[in-house]
Amino acid sequence: MNNKLKVLISGTGFAGQGHAVAFRAAGAEVVGIVGRTPSVVSKVAKKMNIPYSGTDWQQALKDCQPDIVSIATPGGAHYEPIKQAIEFGCHVFSDKPLTDTGASSLELYKLSQNKKVKTAYASSFRYMPHIQHAKQLVANGAIGEPVEVECISHFNLERDIPFGWSHRKEDGGGRLNNNFTHMISIVTSVIGEKILSIIGEVRDDLGKAPIVEGVHNFKTRRDFIPKDLNDPSLIWGESNVEWSYTVLAQLESEFASKPVSVLFKHGGLNPKFQENHIVFYGTKGAIFIEGHYGMGPLYLYGESKTWEELPIPQDIADNQPKIAGDTERNWHYLVREFVKDINGEIVEHYQSFKEGSLYQQLVDLIRKNNNWTDVRHLQ
Structure with a gap:
């Protein structure tokens, strides 16, 4: 059977x-x-x-x-x-x-x-090995009480990627939907799942993109960028989503006596000068991870008062699916946990529609862009 x-x-x-x-x-x-x-x-x-x-x-x-x-x-x-x-x-x-x-x-x-x-x-980028290592380090008190997190990324995406779902709010596009959802998941996995407060601002740096037929795979869309962008016969679609965002949040943590401050800064179209990174700061040290989604390497600033590169612990490495590609490996990790849970096996917490609905409500709040205070009247 x-x-x-x-x-x-x-x-x-x-x-x-x-x-x-x-x-x-x-x-x-x-x-x-x-x-x-x-x-x-x-x-x-x-x-x-x-x-x-x-x-x-x-x-x-x-x-x-x-x-x-x-x-x-x-x-x-x-x-x-x-x-x-x-x-x-x-x-x-x-x-x-x-x-x-x-x-x-x-x-x-x-x-x-x-x-x-x-x-x-x-x-599912919370399952990146270095992110799991950071979670382990914070839980073990390696940086004391966490006080602040900094997530900085600039992607330098091609402005002329063919117009599609990523350009349209109604189709689930925008950098909040497709980058911030991963970033908030990463940070909550390390610090704590409870988000206390949030404020943010968004910006559409793009405006428009060429409409091109035949794009079926998100990963190969760059192959369809028109060779002559000045061709008068080109039809253009208008973007109605953010390509850059800045978000501040406060998280509750079982490892801290006060709310932990988090900065998310992302420029989808902007070039980077130094490496994208995630940093967890604490009262006794800090953890620095290179890469926008924590690709690594990971460095710990501790009692020695110097940055020391740490290898991925063997237990974390052994628990990773043996799959090439970060996105694909993270899917395998979450799918494995999901299937085990459905089959009645005991698994660690994984994100469900509870987090999915919460994140979407946060995206709506941030997109309102109504957090500014007009100070022109001040002297």
């Missing part, structure tokens, strides 16, 4: 294919995949040896009878498929953002609770 959990995938691009590989590695059976374009979904299903493919999500739920659905489309296309899957009684694994608004995300979280299905929210 085949007792494998059955998984239905929504999305045929980089994420959809990555999710399928991760669920198979976790011992589940990928029984179907759904996409928008018949020729594309059929091609992907054949390439990945997935027995069922189609473009009708509700029909696929009926035909495949999945235990789990995996949502791997842009955030603006999440709400209806997730709602239908929950109503169908499926557990749901969703990439970020959960939806395009805080209200609809909260609705899905409450629905999942009412239907008693398990959910996983893939702001």
Whole structure:
């Protein structure tokens, strides 16, 4: 008898294919995949040896009878498929953002609770080895009481990447949805999950992007940048989302007597001069991690009053899926935990629609951009 959990995938691009590989590695059976374009979904299903493919999500739920659905489309296309899957009684694994608004995300979280299905929210860069090491160091008192966190990143993204979902608020685009969700997850994993207060400001540095046909995979969109951007026949789409943000937050921590201050500074289109980084400061030291998502190396400033590079502890290294690519490895990690939980095994806390809905509500608050105080009247 085949007792494998059955998984239905929504999305045929980089994420959809990555999710399928991760669920198979976790011992589940990928029984179907759904996409928008018949020729594309059929091609992907054949390439990945997935027995069922189609473009009708509700029909696929009926035909495949999945235990789990995996949502791997842009955030603006999440709400209806997730709602239908929950109503169908499926557990749901969703990439970020959960939806395009805080209200609809909260609705899905409450629905999942009412239907008693398990959910996983893939702001999964918290599973980077150096981030897990920082979590271990902070918990062991290596920097004393944490007092402040600094997250600085500049991506220098090409301004002429073809117009698509990442340029549109209603489609789940914007740097808050696609960068801040990872960053807040990273910081809360180390400091503590409870967010006390938040303030922020956003900016659209882009304005417009060329509309180009044929872009189906997020990872290869750069290949479609027009060679002649001055071509008068080019059609342009207008961006309506942020490409840069600055956010301040306060977090509660079991390791600190006072709220921990956090700075998130991200420029999607700006070049970096020095390495992107994450720093955890404490009363007795600090942890510096190179890379915008904590790629490493990690340095500890402690009693020696010098920065010392530390290797990844063996227990953390041994627990990492043996997968190339940070994004893919983090999917494998979370999928593994999710499948274990569904199968009744004891696992550590992983993020669910509780965090997904909270983060989306935070994104809505930050985007209001109403935190400024007019000081022109002051003398």
